[in-house]
Amino acid sequence: MQALVKTGLDYICPGCFKLFSDPNACYSHCRKEGDEGDDIHKGLGLITKKDFPKFLRCYRVAIGFQIEERALPLGEGPGRRSYHECFSVEFVLNNCVAKREIIDAMRLAVIKI
Numbered sequence: 001m002q003a004l005v006k007t008g009l010d011y012i013c014p015g016c017f018k019l020f021s022d023p024n025a026c027y028s029h030c031r032k033e034g035d036e037g038d039d040i041h042k043g044l045g046l047i048t049k050k051d052f053p054k055f056l057r058c059y060r061v062a063i064g065f066q067i068e069e070r071a072l073p074l075g076e077g078p079g080r081r082s083y084h085e086c087f088s089v090e091f092v093l094n095n096c097v098a099k100r101e102i103i104d105a106m107r108l109a110v111i112k113i
């Protein structure tokens with residue numbers, strides 16, 4: 001876990017556990033997968049306020065449990081929210097995911113980079 005954080009890849013796609021160096025790369029990834037027909041990724045790539053319910057639904061599926069909205073580290077802004085922190089490796093691993101197989105999947109994702 002510590003080793004992962006030190007790679008400089010601080011953001012993670014909760015849909016497939018790919019790692020990214022910045023949140024925009026993570027969004028592009030989600031939108032690209034979404035365009036190719038993956039509904040969970042599509043939802044994760046939504047950043048407008050009006051799409052928040054869909055984002056939350058997909059985020060819950062991706063991380064594997066019904067996280068409370070208030071437990072998410074959401075930023076505020078006019079017309080949109082910043083979800084950057086919801087994709088930080090630290091948040092996803094420390095607060096959301098405690099499953100062994102997911103940690104293993106992450107290691108595989110790191111090896112592929």
Ligand SMILES: [Zn+2]
Pocket residue numbers: 013014015016017018029030033041
């Ligand atoms: Zn992904």
